[in-house]
Amino acid sequence: MNKQTITQYYRNNRKAIVTASSGLLYGGGWSLGHLTSFDAASAGILILAAIIGGYDIAKTAYYEVTNRTLGIKTLVTLAAIGAIVIGEYWEAAAVVFLFSLGSYLEGRTMRKTRTALQELLEMTPDTATVHRDGELQEVPARDVEEGEVVVVKPGGKIPVDGTVIDGESAVNQAPVTGESAPVHKADGDDVYAGTVNQEGALEIQTTGAGSDTTLERIIRRVERAQEAQSPTESLIDRFTKYYTPAVIVLAIGAYVVTQNAILSLTLLVIGCPGALVIGPPVSIVSAIGNAARSGVLMKGGEHLERAGKIDLVAFDKTGTLTKGETTVADIEGIGVADDEVLSLAATAEKKSEHHLADAIVDAAREQPTAATDGGTTAPLADGTDAGRQSVPDPDDFDVVAGKGVIAHANGHEIVVGNRALLADCDIDVPSRIADYVRERERHGETVVYVALDGDIIGAIALRDGLRESAPGVVAALQNAGIETVMLTGDNERTAAAVAEEVGIDEYRAELLPEDKQTVIEAYQADGHVVAMVGDGINDAPSLATADIGIAMGAAGTDTAIEAADMALMADDLEHIPYAVTLSKATRWNVLENVGLAVLTVTILLAGVLTSYVTLAAGMLVHEASVLAVILNGMRLLRY
Amino acid sequence: MAVPVLRRTVMNETTQFRVLDFDCPTCASTVERALSNVDGVQDVEVHYATGRVEIEYDDDVADPDAFARAIENQGYTPQAT
Numbered sequence: 086m087n088k089q090t091i092t093q094y095y096r097n098n099r100k101a102i103v104t105a106s107s108g109l110l111y112g113g114g115w116s117l118g119h120l121t122s123f124d125a126a127s128a129g130i131l132i133l134a135a136i137i138g139g140y141d142i143a144k145t146a147y148y149e150v151t152n153r154t155l156g157i158k159t160l161v162t163l164a165a166i167g168a169i170v171i172g173e174y175w176e177a178a179a180v181v182f183l184f185s186l187g188s189y190l191e192g193r194t195m196r197k198t199r200t201a202l203q204e205l206l207e208m209t210p211d212t213a214t215v216h217r218d219g220e221l222q223e224v225p226a227r228d229v230e231e232g233e234v235v236v237v238k239p240g241g242k243i244p245v246d247g248t249v250i251d252g253e254s255a256v257n258q259a260p261v262t263g264e265s266a267p268v269h270k271a272d273g274d275d276v277y278a279g280t281v282n283q284e285g286a287l288e289i290q291t292t293g294a295g296s297d298t299t300l301e302r303i304i305r306r307v308e309r310a311q312e313a314q315s316p317t318e319s320l321i322d323r324f325t326k327y328y329t330p331a332v333i334v335l336a337i338g339a340y341v342v343t344q345n346a347i348l349s350l351t352l353l354v355i356g357c358p359g360a361l362v363i364g365p366p367v368s369i370v371s372a373i374g375n376a377a378r379s380g381v382l383m384k385g386g387e388h389l390e391r392a393g394k395i396d397l398v399a400f401d402k403t404g405t406l407t408k409g410e411t412t413v414a415d416i417e418g419i420g421v422a423d424d425e426v427l428s429l430a431a432t433a434e435k436k437s438e439h440h441l442a443d444a445i446v447d448a449a450r451e452q453p454t455a456a457t458d459g460g461t462t463a464p465l466a467d468g469t470d471a472g473r474q475s476v477p478d479p480d481d482f483d484v485v486a487g488k489g490v491i492a493h494a495n496g497h498e499i500v501v502g503n504r505a506l507l508a509d510c511d512i513d514v515p516s517r518i519a520d521y522v523r524e525r526e527r528h529g530e531t532v533v534y535v536a537l538d539g540d541i542i543g544a545i546a547l548r549d550g551l552r553e554s555a556p557g558v559v560a561a562l563q564n565a566g567i568e569t570v571m572l573t574g575d576n577e578r579t580a581a582a583v584a585e586e587v588g589i590d591e592y593r594a595e596l597l598p599e600d601k602q603t604v605i606e607a608y609q610a611d612g613h614v615v616a617m618v619g620d621g622i623n624d625a626p627s628l629a630t631a632d633i634g635i636a637m638g639a640a641g642t643d644t645a646i647e648a649a650d651m652a653l654m655a656d657d658l659e660h661i662p663y664a665v666t667l668s669k670a671t672r673w674n675v676l677e678n679v680g681l682a683v684l685t686v687t688i689l690l691a692g693v694l695t696s697y698v699t700l701a702a703g704m705l706v707h708e709a710s711v712l713a714v715i716l717n718g719m720r721l722l723r724y
Numbered sequence: 725m726a727v728p729v730l731r732r733t734v735m736n737e738t739t740q741f742r743v744l745d746f747d748c749p750t751c752a753s754t755v756e757r758a759l760s761n762v763d764g765v766q767d768v769e770v771h772y773a774t775g776r777v778e779i780e781y782d783d784d785v786a787d788p789d790a791f792a793r794a795i796e797n798q799g800y801t802p803q804a805t
Contacts, residue, residue: 097801100745141799145754148798152757156750188747196744199775312771362749366773 100141100192104185107138111178118175131174138181139165155329157184157357161704164350168700171346179701180354187708191363194715198367201374201722202304208260208279209300213244226278227295235289237282243289246298249274251288257281261300262640262655263380277640299640303654306646307377311370315386317675318365325358332356339694347699355689355703360710364678367718372671375722380654381664382639388650392633393672394614395665398562399605401619401627402573402580403440405637405658406587407549409620411440413448414530414548417521419541424452426543430535431476433492433499437484441533444547445501450474485509487574487597489533500536503576512536518544529582531575554659555587561662563590565669568613572601572627601627618661621645621652635661667724674721678714685710736766739788741777741802743795748772751800758794762786777802 095102111134118127139162146162149155161184168177213226216234226244229235234250237243243256255267261277270276276289278298293299314322332352340349369386376383383389400406416423431449434442452474479499482492488509489502500510507514514522514534518541522532525546532546559569571592573580580594593604601617605627608615614632621628621636625648628634636649638656646652653660689706692698698706746752752772759768759779764786769778779791795802 145751145799148754148758149750152754154750154753157748158750192745192747195746199744308774308776311774312776359748370773
């Protein structure tokens with residue numbers, strides 16, 4: 086080993102070396118004093134132990150004092166100097182050694198919390214294979230430019246954010262979204278840096294590289310969230326501003342009254358609210374870090390502490406409990422062929438942007454070609470797939486919000502919508518259609534009526550399949566003692582059928598968007614702490630009204646994250662029970678840490694004032710309590 | 725349409741470090757004070773729980789090497805991120 090490596094080794098392990106030397110000297114000095122009569126030598130060695138162990142502490146204490154902050158290192162330095170002055174060398178060395186050992190262990194354990202997110206970043210590969218200057222080049226991933234095409238082999242990690250332009254594969258997105266199952270990716274699909282290409286080779290056009298990737302953005306957000314003070318932390322911060330000076334005043338007062346120097350020095354040592362200050366941030370940083378690894382982004386300690394009180398979770402139906410992929414399930418014509426009903430409805434709905442309209446128009450385009458007189462076999466000029474039916478444009482159309490559309494085509498009036506719209510237009514429903522509608526709605530389908538020139542010609546039943554995870558998620562929340570509610574604009578019967586299929590406790594049907602907020606407010610007025618789950622874009626107002634807004638599918642859009650208190654990176658419900666129970670565990674963990682800290686200080690104070698606890702013992706218990714709250718908080722990393 | 729070019733007289737740079745061995749919350753605040761005393765530093769954020777140090781400084785005045793030294797002088801190990 087040359088001099089340089091020794092210096093380097095010392096620099097990297099300074100704290101451990103200092104602590105160990107101080108400990109050895111302390112042990113030596115103590116033995117010498119107790120086993121032999123070399124008292125002067127013993128005192129000398131103990132003072133040396135205090136100086137070696139205390140040099141760094143005193144240096145920081147000096148900075149604390151010059152910066153007019155009052156920290157534990159100042160108190161420890163004062164106590165050690167005081168103990169030497171009154172001839173209690175053993176106490177001085179013990180306090181310094183125990184404090185060094187405690188800080189060394191605290192630093193070591195906190196390192197684990199601080200590197201939890203780092204591991205996520207290491208998911209991104211350092212290099213990328215990119216098409217450049219007519220050949221494939223291996224370049225640092227950070228240097229890939231937007232628009233460049235990156236090639237990822239099967240089994241390789243994706244180095245950039247981008248869009249698949251060639252190839253097909255299953256991609257494990259767990260590092261970004263927390264989804265356990267791989268996601269199928271083909272032309273036009275977005276992929277994220279840090280995810281793993283499992284099957285086929287992919288060519289990816291870069292949309293972001295280096296620090297401009299979804300993963301990096303998430304991690305930056307998560308760190309800001311970890312650093313934001315929770316209400317408990319701010320409370321403790323305000324409290325300690327007065328607490329520490331009060332302890333010093335108490336120590337001086339105690340000396341004036343009792344003339345007992347050891348007693349007042351001990352008060353200084355135990356007076357620092359270490360565990361109280363350190364506990365809550367460790368709990369919150371660990372919980373937010375853990376959540377991030379499962380693709381759940383918590384906005385901050387404040388949100389997390391509030392989420393710990395959730396006792397009711399409201400779900401939006403469409404796109405949240407269901408997949409949001411509505412398809413035509415069945416058509417019933419009355420006096421008119423089924424496909425004629427569909428074609429007319431599609432014409433009326435063609436320009437509407439409602440998701441039911443999209444499903445009807447898509448179904449009309451997919452019809453067998455020979456069946457109708459409304460379409461032609463020629464591919465559409467606007468680029469629709471060859472072989473699909475064209476859907477003629479209406480001459481005019483009006484959207485009636487929350488009800489349907491009224492359109493005109495070839496001199497005929499077409500009305501497509503729900504019962505409310507028929508009532509508005511004075512159209513009667515034949516009993517055969519009414520029976521049909523009841524039957525389909527009982528199966529959880531949404532039915533729209535189609536009327537031509539004032540007479541019902543049929544109805545179209547549409548279905549939006551449940552997410553596979555929905556029943557399990559609802560059951561898990563119920564097991565955790567949380568009420569579940571479904572909010573939907575659908576009619577009563579459809580809502581009842583879906584609610585039963587999911588197993589949800591309650592449902593509220595026929596809600597207009599703004600009604601959802603009113604329903605949430607009513608639950609809050611009943612004393613519930615309400616979480617609302619939605620897509621974060623259409624549901625932004627209800628997410629904001631709820632105590633905790635939970636947005637899904639946030640990896641794709643920043644808007645979803647803005648509106649929410651908690652965001653699920655994956656477009657799935659899977660992690661909601663985990664997020665809710667983690668929040669509850671965190672809230673308890675913070676309370677445990679505060680309780681432990683307060684209890685320790687109370688017992689120590691009582692012990693000191695009754696002279697049962699002296700300097701070294703006080704230090705030992707104090708440091709042990711700090712380590713205990715750190716370790717307790719870190720349990721949340723493995724929740 | 726021509727886009728007007730805005731020129732700022734002072735361009736502030738931002739740099740980050742990570743300190744994994746903070747052992748008490750007050751230590752983070754002393755490092756924060758020490759860094760804000762370095763020439764040219766405009767703004768400093770030091771977070772105990774995450775160990776993240778963010779420094780905003782005036783490129784013309786500040787010597788970025790001085791940041792790491794200031795952290796080391798307080799007894800902590802800065803890592804570049």
